[in-house]
Amino acid sequence: MYTVIGATKSRALRVMWLLEELGEAYDQDPAGPRSDTVLKHNVLGKIPALIDEGHSLTDSVAIMTYLADKHGKFTAPAGTPQRAHQDAMTLWLIDEVDATLWTNTRHKDALPDLEARMHEQYAQAMKVLSNRLQSEFLMGDEMTVPDILAAHCMGWAAGVGFPPLDEKLSGYLKKLRARPAFRAALDH
Template sequence: MYTVVGATKSRAFRVMWMLEEMGIDYDHNPAGPRSDDAKKFNPLGKIPALVDGDEVLTDSMAIMTYLGDKHGQLTAPAGTPARARQDAMTFWLVDEFDAILWAAAKHSFVLPEDQRVPAIKDALKAEFARSAAVLSDRLTGPFLMGDQMTIPDILAVHCINWSIGAGFPRVDDKLGAWAKEMRDRPAFKAAQAKETS
C-alpha cells in the first residue's frame, strides 16, 4: 500500500486526491514541511513524498505522473500526441500558476523576514490573474484536456484553491464554477476529509 507523506493543506493534497479518484487505498502521514518526520523521507524536509514499497518518490508532479503511468489512469499514454499536449498543459500550469503562488508564499512566510520582498506580491497577483484568464479561455470541455479528467485538472484546481487562501484575485465565473464542480467530486471530498481524521 502507498503512503502519502505530507500535510493535507499542502501539495500532498494533489497526490491524495489523485489516489482517491483512482480508487486506490493509501495510508496518510500528515507530516508538516521541514518536520523531523518529513526529513525521514526527504532530507530537505519537503513534502509530499510517496512511499511505494522500498521506493520513496518526491515532488507532487513527479509522483502524480508516476501514479498515472503505473495505473493507466488520469493520463494520456506516454509517447502519444495526447500525452504531449497534456504535458504541455501541466508544465504551463507549473510555470504560470504553481510557481507564482509559491513565489508569493516565499515572500509572505517561507523566507526569513529580512529576505522577503512584500512589494513583489502585487505583481505576482497580476500575473496570476492574466494566467487565469488564459486558462479560462482554454477550458472548452468538462475537463482541461477534453472529456476525460487528467492530472492537469487536479493541478489547476489545487492552485485555484491555493490562490483563494492566499488572497489572490478571484478567477472569472467560468473558471470558478468549473473549480467548484471539481471540488464537489466525491474523491476531492474524501481527500479533504483526511484533514480531520
Template structure:
C-alpha cells in the same frame, strides 16, 4: 499500500486527491517539511513524499505522473499527441500558477520578515490573474483537455483553491465554475475530510 508524507494544506493534497480518484489504499502521515519522519525518506526534508514499496518519490507533479501512468488513469498514454498536450498544460500550470502562488506565499509569511517584498505579492497576483484568464481561453470543458480528467485538472484545482485562500483575483467565469465542479467531486471531498480525522 502507498504511504504519503505531508500536510493537507500543502502540495501533498494533490497526491491524496489523485489516490482518492484512483481508489487506492494509502497511509497518510500528517507531518510538515523537515520532520524527522520526512528526513528519513527524503534528505531534502521537502514534502510531499510518496513511498511505494522500496521506491521513494518526491515532487507532487512527478508523483502524480507516476501514479497516473502506473494505474493507467487520469492521464493520456505516453507518446501520443494528447499526452504532449497534457504535459504542456501541466507544465504551464507549474510555471504560471504554482510558481507565482509559491513566490507570493513565501513573501507573505515564510521568508524572514526583513527579506519579504510586499510588491512581489501584488505583482504575483496580477500575473496570476492574467495567466488564469489565458487558461480560461484554453479550456475545452468539462475538463481542461475536454472530456477526460487528467492530473492537470488536479493540479489546476489545487492551485485554484490555494489562490482562493490567499484572495488572488481569478477573472474567468468559465474556470471558476469548473473549479467549483472539481471541489464537488467525491474524491476531493474525501481528501478534504482527512482534516477532520
C-alpha cells in the same frame, strides 16, 4: 498500500485526491516540511513524499504522473501526441500558476511589492487558462492530472486572497471540488 507524507493543507492534497480518484488505499503521515520523517524520505525536506514498495517518491506532480501512468488512468498514454499536449499543460501550470503562488507565499513578507505583481501574474494566467478550457476538463472530456493541479492551485490562490476567478473557471473549480474523491481526500 501507499503512504503519503505531508499535511492535507499542502501539495500532498494533490496526491491524496488522485489516489482517491484511482480508488487506491493509502495511509497518511501528516509530517511537516523539514521534519525528521520528511528528511528521511526527501533530503530537501519538502512535502509531499509517496512511499510505494519501499521507494520514496517526491514532488507532487512527479508523484501524480507516476500514479497516473502506473494505473493507466487520469492521463494520456506516454509517447502519444495527446500526452505531449497534457505534459505541456502540466508544465505551463507549474511555471505560470504554481510558481507564482509559491513565490508569493515564500517571499511576500520580505518583498512587499512582490504580492501585487504575483496577483497580476496570477490574474493573467487565469485569463489564459479560461481561454484554454474548451471542454469539460482541461484536456477534453476526461479528467487528467492537470485538472487536479489547476484545481489545487486555484483553491490555494483563493485561500490566500488572490484575485477571484471568472465565471467559467469558478464553475470548473466548483465542479471539481464537488467530486467525491476530492471530499474524501480532504476528510482523510
